[in-house]
Amino acid sequence: MKKALFYFLIFIFSFLVCIPFIWYFAVPVSLIKDSIEGSVSAQNSRDGTRVSTEGLRKGFFFTVYADSIDLQTGSAPPLSIKNITVRINPFYLLKKQAVFSANGTVGMGNINGSFRLPVSGELTVTNIGINAIPYLTSLGIKGEGFISGKAVLKNNAIDVLFEIPDAALQDAVINVPLPLSWFNKIQGVFSITGNAVRIDSMTFEGEKGFARLKGNINNGVMNLELELMPDAGYFANEREPLELALIRQYQISPGYYLIPVKGPV
Numbered sequence: 001m002k003k004a005l006f007y008f009l010i011f012i013f014s015f016l017v018c019i020p021f022i023w024y025f026a027v028p029v030s031l032i033k034d035s036i037e038g039s040v041s042a043q044n045s046r047d048g049t050r051v052s053t054e055g056l057r058k059g060f061f062f063t064v065y066a067d068s069i070d071l072q073t074g075s076a077p078p079l080s081i082k083n084i085t086v087r088i089n090p091f092y093l094l095k096k097q098a099v100f101s102a103n104g105t106v107g108m109g110n111i112n113g114s115f116r117l118p119v120s121g122e123l124t125v126t127n128i129g130i131n132a133i134p135y136l137t138s139l140g141i142k143g144e145g146f147i148s149g150k151a152v153l154k155n156n157a158i159d160v161l162f163e164i165p166d167a168a169l170q171d172a173v174i175n176v177p178l179p180l181s182w183f184n185k186i187q188g189v190f191s192i193t194g195n196a197v198r199i200d201s202m203t204f205e206g207e208k209g210f211a212r213l214k215g216n217i218n219n220g221v222m223n224l225e226l227e228l229m230p231d232a233g234y235f236a237n238e239r240e241p242l243e244l245a246l247i248r249q250y251q252i253s254p255g256y257y258l259i260p261v262k263g264p265v
Contacts, residue, residue, distance in 0.1 A: 029056055062088040069104070079133060081106055092116070107132025109146065121153040130164070143169035143180075156193065163187035179243060182208040195219045207231065217265060224261040 033056050055067025066084040084104035092099040103112045109128030115121030127146040149162030164187070169180040188202030197217040204211040209231045215224030230244060232255055250259045 029058060062090050064088065079106070081111060115153070117151065120155075123151040123153070125149055125151075125162075130167075130169070143167065145169065145186075158192040159189075160185055161189050180204075180242075182206045182213070188213075199224065213261070215261070220265050222261055222263055226257075226259040226261050228257040228259060229255055230257075 023219065028110070029034045033053055050071075053066050053068070054067075054070075057065050059065060064084075064086040069081045069084055071079045071081070071101045076099050081104040084102060086100050089099040099116045101112075101114045101168075102130055103110065105111065106125070107129045109132065110126045111123065112126075113121060113123035122187045126148050128148075130143060130147060133147070145164045145167035147162055147164050149160065151161075152159045163185075165184055165185055169183070183204035183206035185205040186203070188199065188204065190197060190199040195218065199214050199216070202213040204213075210229045211233045212227045213224055215222070217223070228247070228250075247257055252258050
């Protein structure tokens with residue numbers, strides 16, 4: 001009995017030792033590349049999400065490295081993540097689950113995440129420059145500032161929490177009738193499901209006042225409301241600022257405006 005147990009333990013140990021060699025020598029990089037790019041594109045074919053990788057290579061203990069991964073949705077410019085390291089938990093492969101951790105850089109900021117695909121994951125971003133996110137610059141949102149936040153993936157929906165604590169933005173060209181340069185602190189909570197975005201709350205704070213944006217964006221069409229509360233003390237010495245004169249029609253009460261934001265993004 002003891003001898004049988006000894007041989008069984010030897011077999012288990014040998015099997016575990018061989019697994020990294022099987023991974024390193026028997027699994028081609030092309031298979032990993034096709035799996036990453038193909039699975040993402042297949043699961044998100046409706047919204048046109050595509051992934052491409054450059055400089056993909058394997059490490060010995062279930063580690064994958066890549067020089068860059070570009071993520072693109074629809075016609076939006078791709079988000080490029082550089083210097084990626086992915087560590088795969090091999091024990092979940094037997095359950096046909098992909099469980100892994102990942103980290104990389106976007107511009108000068110960092111991105112870290114842990115995932116159990118296809119059902120859940122969590123991604124944290126730290127100090128990513130606004131200008132390093134091409135989708136924002138394509139909307140005309142430019143300037144200085146660093147984004148930090150968290151995205152949680154669960155059941156094909158993504159919940160996002162973010163903040164820009166020290167922003168210096170230029171005015172955007174999107175259909176928001178308010179200068180973004182008014183504000184130096186931005187934070188928000190929103191969720192994404194397919195082509196639908198629900199903005200629970202996106203707040204803007206600055207010396208000239210406070211604003212809050214909420215509503216929905218479906219298939220690239222905005223149906224939002226912007227609440228604006230200008231700082232009375234800041235404008236006390238002005239007859240009527242041009243920006244406020246342009247939105248006078250949306251005034252609900254003194255010092256409170258409710259502005260519809262509609263149309264294509």
